[in-house]
Amino acid sequence: MNIQTALLPPHAEMVRAMLERDTAYEGVFFTAVKTTGIFCRPSCTARKPKPENVEFFAHADDCLSAGYRACLRCKPLDAAAIAPDWVQR
Numbered sequence: 001m002n003i004q005t006a007l008l009p010p011h012a013e014m015v016r017a018m019l020e021r022d023t024a025y026e027g028v029f030f031t032a033v034k035t036t037g038i039f040c041r042p043s044c045t046a047r048k049p050k051p052e053n054v055e056f057f058a059h060a061d062d063c064l065s066a067g068y069r070a071c072l073r074c075k076p077l078d079a080a081a082i083a084p085d086w087v088q089r
Contacts, residue, residue, distance in 0.1 A: 007058045015051045017042045030057045030076055032068045039063035044074035 008014065008029050017025040025042040032039040032055045039057070040046060057063045060076050070077045 008056055011056070014042070014056045015054070018054065019048055019051075021045065030060055030063050031055075032057060032063050032066065037068055038071050039068040039076060040071040041074045041076045044071055044076075046071065046073050 009017075009025075014025070014029055014031075016022070017029075018031050021043045023043045029042065030039050031042060031044070031049075033049045033053055034055060035049065035053045039060070055066070057066070060070070063076075064070075
């Protein structure tokens with residue numbers, strides 16, 4: 001397990017947050033969809049992918065490095081994607 005993976009919440013928690021569009025996880029992780037090549041914020045309003053087609057990343061830069069492109073709907077590269085105060089501490 002690398003340091004970036006260690007910073008993420010448990011996998012099941014991230015899947016739940018993604019499926020429920022939980023805004024409390026904004027900036028905590030990003031959801032990357034293998035079948036489309038797009039990455040999103042957890043709260044994105046786009047149709048939700050099957051959990052087996054998803055990868056989770058701690059930072060948007062990690063998604064870009066892995067070859068994913070930013071979602072045009074939720075715009076994960078915008079400044080609003082900064083981690084909440086409770087994560088930054």
